[in-house]
Amino acid sequence: MAKPMPSEAANEFIPGWEMVIGLEVHCELKTRTKLFCGCTNSFGHEPNTNICPVCLGLPGSLPVINESAVELAVRIGLSLNCKVDESIFHRKNYFYPDMPKDYQVSQYERAINENGYLELPLSKKMVRIERAHIEEDTGKSTHVGGGGGRIHGADHSLVDYNRAGIPLVEIVSAPDLRSADEAREYVSELRAILVASGASDGKMEEGSLRVDANVSVRRLGSEEFGTRCEIKNLNSLRSLVRAIEYEAQRQVELINSGERVIQQTRHWNEDQGVTTAMRSKEEAYDYRYFPEPDLVPLSPSDEWIAEIQGRIGLLPAARRERMASLFASVSAGSTLDQIVTAVGLGLDDLVVAAVECGADPKLALARATNEVASDIGNLSNLTVANFSDLLMMEFESKLSATQAKTVLSKMLESGSGPQEVAKSLGFEALDASILEGLVDQVISGSPKEWERFSMGEDQLSGFFIGQVMKLSKGRADGKAVTSILRSKRA
Amino acid sequence: MTPSTVGLGAAEIAKLVRSKQISAQEVAEEHLALVRLQDPVLNSFLQITDDAAIASAKAVDAKVAKGEDPGELAGVPVALKDNLVTRGFATTCASQILKGWRPPYTATVVEKITRAGGVVLGKTNLDEFAMGSSTENSSFGPTRNPYDLNRVPGGSSGGSAAAVAARFAPLALGSDTGGSIRQPAALCGIVGVKPTYGMVSRYGLIAFASSLDQIGPFARSVKDAALMLQVIAGHDPRDSTSLESGVPDLLSDIDGGVEGLRIGIIEELIDGVAPMVGSAIAEAANSLSAQGAKVEYVSVPAVRYGLSAYYLIAPAEASSNLARYDGVRYGLRVAGQDMNETYISSRTKGFGPEVKRRIMLGTFALSSGYYDAYYGKAQKVRTMIINSFQKAYERFDVLLSPTAPTTAFELGAKAADPLSMYLSDVCTIPTNLAGHPAMSVPYGLGENEMPIGVQILAPALGEVNMLRVARAVEKGSPLIRRKLFWE
Numbered sequence: 001m002a003k004p005m006p007s008e009a010a011n012e013f014i015p016g017w018e019m020v021i022g023l024e025v026h027c028e029l030k031t032r033t034k035l036f037c038g039c040t041n042s043f044g045h046e047p048n049t050n051i052c053p054v055c056l057g058l059p060g061s062l063p064v065i066n067e068s069a070v071e072l073a074v075r076i077g078l079s080l081n082c083k084v085d086e087s088i089f090h091r092k093n094y095f096y097p098d099m100p101k102d103y104q105v106s107q108y109e110r111a112i113n114e115n116g117y118l119e120l121p122l123s124k125k126m127v128r129i130e131r132a133h134i135e136e137d138t139g140k141s142t143h144v145g146g147g148g149g150r151i152h153g154a155d156h157s158l159v160d161y162n163r164a165g166i167p168l169v170e171i172v173s174a175p176d177l178r179s180a181d182e183a184r185e186y187v188s189e190l191r192a193i194l195v196a197s198g199a200s201d202g203k204m205e206e207g208s209l210r211v212d213a214n215v216s217v218r219r220l221g222s223e224e225f226g227t228r229c230e231i232k233n234l235n236s237l238r239s240l241v242r243a244i245e246y247e248a249q250r251q252v253e254l255i256n257s258g259e260r261v262i263q264q265t266r267h268w269n270e271d272q273g274v275t276t277a278m279r280s281k282e283e284a285y286d287y288r289y290f291p292e293p294d295l296v297p298l299s300p301s302d303e304w305i306a307e308i309q310g311r312i313g314l315l316p317a318a319r320r321e322r323m324a325s326l327f328a329s330v331s332a333g334s335t336l337d338q339i340v341t342a343v344g345l346g347l348d349d350l351v352v353a354a355v356e357c358g359a360d361p362k363l364a365l366a367r368a369t370n371e372v373a374s375d376i377g378n379l380s381n382l383t384v385a386n387f388s389d390l391l392m393m394e395f396e397s398k399l400s401a402t403q404a405k406t407v408l409s410k411m412l413e414s415g416s417g418p419q420e421v422a423k424s425l426g427f428e429a430l431d432a433s434i435l436e437g438l439v440d441q442v443i444s445g446s447p448k449e450w451e452r453f454s455m456g457e458d459q460l461s462g463f464f465i466g467q468v469m470k471l472s473k474g475r476a477d478g479k480a481v482t483s484i485l486r487s488k489r490a
Numbered sequence: 491m492t493p494s495t496v497g498l499g500a501a502e503i504a505k506l507v508r509s510k511q512i513s514a515q516e517v518a519e520e521h522l523a524l525v526r527l528q529d530p531v532l533n534s535f536l537q538i539t540d541d542a543a544i545a546s547a548k549a550v551d552a553k554v555a556k557g558e559d560p561g562e563l564a565g566v567p568v569a570l571k572d573n574l575v576t577r578g579f580a581t582t583c584a585s586q587i588l589k590g591w592r593p594p595y596t597a598t599v600v601e602k603i604t605r606a607g608g609v610v611l612g613k614t615n616l617d618e619f620a621m622g623s624s625t626e627n628s629s630f631g632p633t634r635n636p637y638d639l640n641r642v643p644g645g646s647s648g649g650s651a652a653a654v655a656a657r658f659a660p661l662a663l664g665s666d667t668g669g670s671i672r673q674p675a676a677l678c679g680i681v682g683v684k685p686t687y688g689m690v691s692r693y694g695l696i697a698f699a700s701s702l703d704q705i706g707p708f709a710r711s712v713k714d715a716a717l718m719l720q721v722i723a724g725h726d727p728r729d730s731t732s733l734e735s736g737v738p739d740l741l742s743d744i745d746g747g748v749e750g751l752r753i754g755i756i757e758e759l760i761d762g763v764a765p766m767v768g769s770a771i772a773e774a775a776n777s778l779s780a781q782g783a784k785v786e787y788v789s790v791p792a793v794r795y796g797l798s799a800y801y802l803i804a805p806a807e808a809s810s811n812l813a814r815y816d817g818v819r820y821g822l823r824v825a826g827q828d829m830n831e832t833y834i835s836s837r838t839k840g841f842g843p844e845v846k847r848r849i850m851l852g853t854f855a856l857s858s859g860y861y862d863a864y865y866g867k868a869q870k871v872r873t874m875i876i877n878s879f880q881k882a883y884e885r886f887d888v889l890l891s892p893t894a895p896t897t898a899f900e901l902g903a904k905a906a907d908p909l910s911m912y913l914s915d916v917c918t919i920p921t922n923l924a925g926h927p928a929m930s931v932p933y934g935l936g937e938n939e940m941p942i943g944v945q946i947l948a949p950a951l952g953e954v955n956m957l958r959v960a961r962a963v964e965k966g967s968p969l970i971r972r973k974l975f976w977e
Contacts, residue, residue, distance in 0.1 A: 014662060027772075053593075053594060053595050056819070058575075058593065058594070058595070058815050058820075059575065059581070059583075059588070059591075059593070059696040060573075060574075060581075060593070060597060060693070060694040060695055060697070060813070061595075061693070061694075061731050061732075062692060062693050062730065063725065063730065064728060064729075064730050065730065093809075093810050093813060093856070095813065095816060095833055097816075097829065101814045102813035102814050102816055103813055104809050135806040151829065159818075159828075173924065175954065194760045255823050265784060286857055288809075288810070288853065288856035288858070288861075289856075289861075290806060290807075290810070290856050290861070290865060293700035293701035293731075293807055294697075294700050294731065295730050295731075296730055296731065301816060302954075388857065431748050475642075
């Protein structure tokens with residue numbers, strides 16, 4: 001395993017300093033049922049309706065491991081190049097109302113997946129994965145009254161145990177990340193891997209992926225780590241970047257003013273854009289880990305692991321390669337960025353299929369990563385056939401670029417085909433003779449401009465296109481107008 | 491006047507009910523009447539579930555009337571230790587912390603008993619959360635020994651043991667974490683079995699120490715105990731530690747005798763026991779020899795460390811198992827100014843002193859910096875004990891020892907000295923650490939004319955041999971029986 005690359009100048013956020021970041025990502029597994037009981041694993045139900053004696057930890061109840069959760073955990077391990085091995089469960093003991101048993105069943109000494117790595121797609125940096133272990137989720141607390149939705153100062157708290165016992169895999173990276181951007185790139189690549197492996201739906205907004213960031217700072221060139229703080233409650237890529245940058249800045253300012261960073265757990269306040277102390281190392285829980293006596297060791301056989309390997313679909317790296325092969329050459333830059341985006345959003349299958357139907361790869365990639373990406377929630381409204389038809393219409397100038405974008409947006413909204421949408425918007429391509437008539441009309445109305453254009457003032461083509469657009473009420477194709485103008489000038 | 495079915499064994503009652511010589515309802519009514527009359531003195535039951543008992547007895551009678559098979563326990567009254575959850579009926583663990591809690595589900599063993607035609611009479615007293623050896627740690631008052639009301643019945647399953655000894659029911663269930671079935675069985679002069687760990691499902695048994703807890707039967711005869719064990723044993727998909735191996739037929743070979751069996755008396759567990767207890771073991775050994783067994787003394791050196799290892803492992807697991815009683819979701823809640831205060835007040839008020847002592851011991855043993863020295867080391871001792879037994883079982887089929895070092899002591903005699911109380915489990919604890927089966931069989935009377943128990947130990951899944959030897963001990967035991975308090 002290669003050592004992480006030395007930090008680059010581009011990562012320097014405050015001259016002379018660098019960040020050291022390690023991430024703990026909690027991923028909810030998309031199993032049908034919970035980790036230790038038969039309750040449904042789903043989001044958005046009435047509070048306390050998906051519960052039973054086991055996930056409520058009622059006296060006398062016992063856990064039984066869900067085999068499909070183990071399989072999805074193994075998929076994650078294999079996708080992150082981990083060693084998958086025999087593992088055991090431990091109890092992590094601490095009191096909190098949303099933990100039904102006041103201990104969490106987790107893996108401590110021997111995790112199911114250890115020592116893997118993940119390659120960042122843009123910088124090609126290797127980030128070491130220390131472990132990816134199985135654990136149960138807690139319930140969800142809502143603190144009512146007081147400030148900031150936190151327990152301190154709240155009037156009362158409500159607890160929903162529907163989430164209690166939902167299977168999680170916690171993926172722990174080594175402290176190999178050196179900037180907030182790298183952290184973002186890591187999480188979005190990890191998210192793409194988790195979705196592609198079939199383990200997770202990757203929905204950060206629903207809490208399927210939750211990130212804790214361990215952040216410290218050190219002077220550039222220093223080999224030693226600074227004192228770290230762990231930031232909790234990072235539920236979007238935007239929060240992740242903002243919180244890390246705020247926290248690193250805070251630490252540098254502390255050190256510069258002669259103070260010391262205190263090791264502590266901090267809470268990210270999204271509204272105020274600040275991190276605030278939750279508890280210091282001295283107040284840290286003693287979790288009193290010990291082996292969970294109600295469960296037996298997990299010993300996945302080599303045959304089973306091999307079977308699982310066979311069930312994992314194409315992972316993002318392979319997907320990017322497949323997309324790159326659609327192009328003559330891909331160098332770093334916009335196409336690569338678009339490929340990474342397309343794979344990250346799971347739009348690569350759409351692009352590849354459209355190209356197979358004859359669409360232009362560049363156009364397909366551009367429309368997918370812009371218009372489709374901006375309305376990804378309606379992706380199911382878009383068939384490959386409709387998408388590739390639209391791309392062909394644009395490519396053959398039956399629609400202008402602007403029109404194609406509008407049509408695509410409507411297609412995503414309504415699920416209709418491109419011809420139908422174009423027709424309803426009045427975007428049927430103008431007949432060449434009508435277009436020429438419109439161009440002639442504009443030329444005769446603007447003789448001075450035409451003279452200057454004829455003398456070689458090319459920038460005036462914009463003026464003429466605009467006029468033709470106006471006359472045609474936006475139905476004209478700019479490219480076609482340009483070529484008519486050029487032919488008339490000659 | 492003694493009613494007709496009171497005092498009969500489980501097999502006899504089931505036979506009478508199946509052959510329509512008596513109805514299950516009559517059997518239940520007779521037993522319930524005795525309980526109503528005599529239990530206020532004994533305090534073996536925490537809850538008598540009359541209506542449900544009569545209803546399930548009627549269901550058995552209906553099956554008999556229709557010619558359907560009512561099951562091997564047809565109409566047999568059964569008492570349940572009150573740490574087994576019963577849907578809709580309070581389950582207290584003899585603690586204030588579970589005040590008002592009615593479980594929404596039923597333990598696997600209880601379902602099995604009901605399915606086999608057993609009729610549950612109620613829930614019996616215990617040391618709070620099964621922590622104790624005298625049933626004095628119950629928050630609902632102590633149970634008394636049915637032969638001498640000034641003495642303890644043993645514990646923690648003292649209520650179940652006393653109820654069976656007092657003829658309130660021919661069968662009862664207990665749980666055994668360090669001797670909590672065998673020791674009260676010995677002190678009450680009845681049979682008590684702790685099966686191999688994993689043979690009986692723990693689903694619905696409120697945990698004390700999960701890696702040691704095992705449910706088992708009480709009966710007044712070895713055969714009845716075997717009958718009940720046969721009913722409750724077997725794999726349960728709801729318990730990950732439940733064994734997948736099938737359960738052997740425990741009854742067909744039970745009278746097979748001990749001819750040729752090799753039996754070892756554990757030297758370390760004879761040292762220091764009460765004189766009459768020691769001689770009873772010697773007599774039982776002689777009787778087994780006379781029946782054809784080869785009996786010798788054997789050293790199992792590691793059993794000496796059992797008690798020390800146990801009092802780290804069991805409290806450690808208990809400290810975690812009992813964390814959930816925090817006043818948030820069910821049971822007692824003593825509201826405080828904030829969450830922490832609510833936790834503290836609820837637990838301070840809800841738990842008795844012995845439970846608190848063990849939670850503190852266990853919390854300490856698992857603390858960072860102490861884990862290796864205490865919990866870690868205790869686990870190594872546990873492995874040593876397993877190895878030590880294994881060596882003995884290379885030469886012997888079963889082992890023999892006293893069940894308890896003394897006969898039943900007086901109420902209050904050890905209550906102020908937890909360590910001397912802990913010592914009353916010195917003979918039974920090593921088996922739990924090993925996960926092996928063991929049982930207690932009554933063998934005459936000892937000091938203060940109180941019953942003595944002989945313990946028979948076997949390797950994992952050695953129940954068939956264990957029961958055969960127990961049956962032989964029973965056959966050879968003195969016929970003397972002391973009168974019950976109500977006789």
